Amino acid sequence: MSVLAAETRPKDASTSRVLDVQGLDVRLGRFHLLHDVTFSIDRGERVGLIGESGSGKSLTSLALLGLLPDDAHVSGSIRLAGVGHDLVGARERDLAAIRGRDVAMVFQEPMTALNPTMRVGDQVAEVITIHAGRGGRDKRAARARAVELLDQVGLPDPGDAARAYPHQLSGGQRQRVVVAIALANDPSLLVCDEPTTALDVTVQARVLDLIVRGVSARDAALLFITHDLSVVATVCERVLVMYGGRVVEAGPVTEVFRRPRHRYTQGLLAASDLDSAAAGGRLPTIRGTVPSAGTFPDGCVFRSRCDHATEVCATEPAWAGPDPGNGFACHHPAGAERAS
Amino acid sequence: MLLQILRRTATLVASLVVSSMLVFAFMALLPGDPARVALGVNASEASVAQMRQEFGLDRPLLSQYVSWMAGFIRFDLGTSYVSQVEIAPQIIDRLQVTMWLVVCAMVLALVIAVPLGTVMALRHRKPSGLVLSALSQVGVAVPAFLAGILLITVFAVKLQWLPANGWTPPNEDPVQFLRQLILPVLALGLVQGAVLTRYVRSSILDVQREDYIRTARAKGLGAGRALRRHGFRNAAIPVVTVLALQLATLLIGAVVVERVFVIPGLGSLLLDQVANRDLIFVQDIVMLLVLAVLLVNFVVDLLYLVIDPRLKVAT
Amino acid sequence: MKHTRIGTAAATALLLALTAACSAGSGTSGSGGTGGASGGGSGDTSLTVGLVAEPVSLDFTTKDGAAIPQALLDNVYETLVAVDQQGKITPSLAKSWTVSEDGKTYTFDLVDNAKFSNGQPFTAKDAVFSINRVKSDWTVSLKAAMDVVKDAKALSDTRLQVTLSQPSNNWLYRMSTRVGAMMTEKAVPDLATKPVGTGPFVFEQWRRGDSISFKANPAYWGTKPFFQQVTLKYFKDPTALNNALLTKTIDVIGTVQAPESLAQFQGNDAYEIVEGTTNGEVLLSFNNGKAPFNDLKVRQAARYAIDHKALMDTCWAGHGTLAGSMVPPTDPWYEDLTGLFPHDLAKAKALLAQTNAAASPVRLRIPSLPYAVSCGQVVKSQLEQAGFKVALDQLEFPAVWLSTVFTDADYDMSIVAHVEPRDLPTVFGDPKYYTRYDNKQLQADLRAADSGTPEEQVTLMKKAAKELSEDAAGDVLFILPNLMVAEKGITGLPKNAITESFELAGLARS
């Protein structure tokens, strides 16, 4: 059992908010891919972002790291604790200084996320030296620290592993290396984009465990992006449900998954709840197919597939809830009819 | 690793054997009697026959092949039918000339292609990148000899800055050597550079799409540094292949530029000996070229083992 | 009597892009003399001449090709007798000579102060050795010129006597060519790489594929040459040759290969153009041995169909001489026979109509030489206007053309320049020659011309030339001009190129 020792850096203690995203809007060419995305994450909080293809969940993660394509039009604001400026519209140099230090990311595909021609240890050490500043660029120290990190993420023989090339490691081991890179500088925010989708169930379990313990030890904020509801439920405390480039529902995991309000969330939960359906019997479904990115209907993005849609759904539903982190945007929310 | 090297060496040897047979068989097909060509038009049949015997042309093909190969392996390339001079030193002299030309041109091509191709890839959707890309396409479309003729017209004949043609060995007159080298190297290098630029561009574009570049940027490397530290080594693999092939094929391919600039290179030597039907000479040159191409490819293969650790199968 | 060579004569400006086998540039570091920019100052005593075809070897006793004597004869090697610009035989190493009454015994008085460049004096013994060696060791076909010699002996160090088996006008003439080159026995082993002669220049270095350089012979017995250093630089490409002169890499274009390009030197004060004539008859040859050109009417139709003036204007930019026969203007038996077959399309069509030659295409198989390619296209176009069907076929020269046309006579028409001096007997006197022309009367006349008095020779040769022209055995398109361009101030360039050599000794810079 490895304890991920975090070298806690003095952070702005006045507020526990790590990430604050306000009205994030992304357009690429004629496609409007993200609409008014607003959410925030506090220190030590683990937030899940659920969405199917085209929902804009990966785009959101890239926006957080300032890695959107050059020709994307971004508006809104992304503030990160400890960073004095808005990430939206920031210069590439400033963003580069933040990436890997204040915010780090774990991507989906461990097989291709590492440079095939560079030793694993060097790839870990690199992220340390990049952000070490002029004084701290001691290669040897960085390498030693890299081995230490590889040990912490549970690679057997971390010394040997550091000298290995990526192709010599299995998928799960590679993803551990990626996690080690992400955690190397004790970021205040870790973004994971489908980090275990490509992995086997048993490997997934260990990587999830690793991520959760890694962020807990650092008291870091986690944004965990996935399409798998049960993974979110297992890992996160709070959840954001995205569909068609919007956040359609948000709240504590137990709340949202027990009592979904948005019709999409409701349908999604029903369709994926194989446990409660009769074996071999029919499953509840959402009709139609997920439109491709940027081609969702206006008004309520879900209305083209929603059984409850009426004319009013052609207008954009307002956010119903106490704050952006709690509530939903639906004209005909579930639970309402029960109440009525 | 050792296995990989052995395997490639075996392939190299097999390729050499097969290609030597091809070369020899091809020579046997050449029309025109070498003895007749060597003796001139009015030689009597008797003297032609005598010459054929002297050349060994009357022996069975197999024995001709065997003795040729036996000599070749000892780098005893034999004696020219026509000039009756040892062949090996002549080829070496010409090879030196061509190597100067080709190597300088390739260096120039690289100096042009790597920065330009990178800029074109990084700005592939911006106007500056598109303009450069269009320019490189035009460069690819210009026949090298036309480029040579234009260079001569402008810089030698009109401006009189540099000699129009000729060749002086570097040890004889270094200044004249350099002055004479500039235009042919430009003609060859610019065109090769345009070709290479396209490869560098496409290779870097490919690499830029790789996930590990995204990882590098997520680590906090700027786009340029990410490319330098993680992209170039990977992008180099296909570019090295083209470079090696260009280098090898230019040994003969430079002949057109050699013609324009009156440079006594290997390509010109080959053309002359083909015309002379100096069969053994031609065989030797062609075989050496094939050897050069195969060796270059062999070295490139080994180079890959160094560049790309994935090819070194873990033990 | 067959010692004419074809086409390969670079001395007469033939554009044999591919003939010369240039070999490796020797990496040996010679002493200077690279023929770089000579600047053109009048005090400068080095000269670079741009030429076309590079020798394949320096040994013309075993290697054919005109490039070797072009470089070496009269410069390094000398002969007993020489030929002047008008085609007259003049003294050289032989001060004088006498011929016996029966025309079979020649007695030569030799100069007494000539020395080989290795230091040995030149004596009659060397002359005997040289003459005998032609018969014994030479392998090139030209050696046949010595077949007529029965005996050669040294009467003293300066007196040589040669006895022929039968009288021959031709023999003495041939003694002015490479066959008559005087060599020393000591130098024979290195003929191919180190020529040693008595000439005004000493061979210095051969950079294969590039140039041959000479330096002046300090011990020369005759008038010492002006230039101390001469380089012959070889260019395969006419444009490169021109550029070399324009950029002062060379001082003289020894043979202009592309007459069209003369335009850029004309009217330019920095250059001087020399124009004269050569021995090179550009012959449209017919295969007289088989249909359709075994039919006189077809041959005549072809001759009438050719507009020689227009042809020379288009393919040789109007330079050259129209002769109408196989005799160049510098031969003693020259006659202008252009009037025999004036351009007359109507006659050509009429003659052709009497035959069925127009039914199928005739094969015009030309060697891949620039003049042949360009004249071939004109000839094809002109013949087609007269009703011929012509299939133009370009054969690689020399290898393929030699075996197909020259050896196998597998052709109907060809175009090639016969550049050997006095080559009429070779081309048409031998029925086995590729022209396949068999005319017994002509053959008898030619034999008589060789053995008769010089006057008889002229009369009989004139008769033969006219007979050939009338019989349309071939069509001489034009006589190649001798075209040279030199930097202003270079003097002594020979106007006519009618010998095998490119004589450098008379050149000077004013």
Next chain:
Amino acid sequence: MTTPAISVRDLRRRYRRPRTSVREPGPVVEALKGVSFEVARGERFGIVGESGCGKSTLMRLLAGLDQPTSGEVQVEGRTVSGLPEKQLGFLRSSLQLVFQDPMGSLDPRMRVRDIVAEPLVAQRLPNRRARVAELLEAVGLGPEAGDRFPHQFSGGQRQRISIARALAPSPSILLADEPVSALDVSVRAQVLNLITDLVGDLGLTLVFVSHDLSVVRHVCERVAVMCDGEVVETGATQQIFADPQHPYTQRLLRAAPSMRRAIAGAGAADLVGDPS
């Protein structure tokens, strides 16, 4: 009828990797180490395992697309293994496949009609046009879908096309290899419903391969758990899920995140936690 739909006896498949050392021959990889099981007619049989466990190799052997090193595969009583392609006509009409990748399993250059008709063409079956329309109808696509190309459809629709193709020669056995793994969750239910409906309506035998335990649990009556080239446990689905015997099965079940357990308070650590 007692003849099982599929019977597999001691199936082994070895591959030899390219040699990596000068002296030793290439290492041998045993993809299957003696697998035996039977699938009864009309049964919905699941095969569960992680990547590299040999389930893909098993699928290829069942479909006669590869030859076993030893052992035997029988489909409806007839031996499949060891037969040359020419003698496999019966198998091609009785057993069909549905794949995971909704894009990669359809030739992008073929029209949907031709894709669906391919088994009919290959087996020289008649009435192609009518049959294709019928099949498209059956999987919930309009007949006009036949004129279009695969890329004009969404993932779920493409999987329907795949199913239509598999059903074309009226097979009695359907082999489904991770048919819903690449689909969006909201679409997955539609395709699962379609498969179960068709299997029920047509009385097919279904072999369903998946790494997703919940899907297998929902679809299949009986399940085989594979690990490292072996079947470690076979049994009725309910029984295995309720009371796994083999340690690997136990580990697998625990590692799979479940909404219920999560809402009940299970965290990531509980997926790996040592039971001991």
Next chain:
Amino acid sequence: MSADLTPRPAGPLDGPTPATAEATLPPDEMPPTASPSGARRRPGASFFVGLGLVGLVVLMALVSFVWTPHDPTFVDASARLRPIGDPDYPLGTDKLGRDVLSQILVGARTTLFVGLVAVGVAGLVGVPLGIVAAMAPRRAGEPLMRGIDLLLAFPALLLAIMFSAVYGGSTLVAMVAIGIASVPSFVRLVRSGSLQVLSTEYVLAARAAGRGPWAIGVHHVLPNVSGLVIVQASVSFAIAVLAEAALSFLGFGTPPPTPSWGRMLQESQELLFAAPRLAIVPGIAIALAVLGFNLLGDGLRDHYDPRMEDRR
């Protein structure tokens, strides 16, 4: 020159240069135009410029069959070296008095012929071999590929010179040689493309449907590598045109009297100062044709999106 004859190896080098795909953007988040593979992208500017230039060459060739201002081989001593803009000869005449415009028009045929022969040989030999090499068992496929690699050792120019020497100089012979020299790039490209196709599930499905190897090769592999082949053909076409020019310069190209741009360029050399137009006109023609085919190739590459591995 050389450059023109340098083999362009297939594979990653000829890799696509899509204009819209962006490294950082996850595919399922991309807008539909840029997304699904198999979908053809809207061709870009280079495609249309290339198509226009190639179309021009084809048009000139077609026009030359029915009309040229003059007989392109007719020698007219009275009309030598007319300048551009002459009322009878819009592009002037050469030293033999032949009309340059007519030669350019008919030369377009030669250019197309040259490309078609070279690409035809390379394609007809290379495509089937590539597919066979991919489909054959390793034991047969490997030696085949080694043999193909061996061909790479004979550079195009060398092969063309040797072929011309053996079989006589003609356009056909030279271009067959260029075609043979291009075979390896076709084989390698088609093989790697075929291997990708063969590893897809639709091929597995076809096998399960009962399709034999023949049918799979013809109905699945061939159509799916055709995009790659067309792109490579376009690039090879350009190489062949350049090669013809280089060979003509060396005297191994199109023999007279057939008009050819390469030979026009070669013949114009001696008159470079007297009549530079004679070099400029065919020079521009060659450069535009090569540019056209290269741009067309680039455009098609984007259009076909041959990155089959992108398919998810």
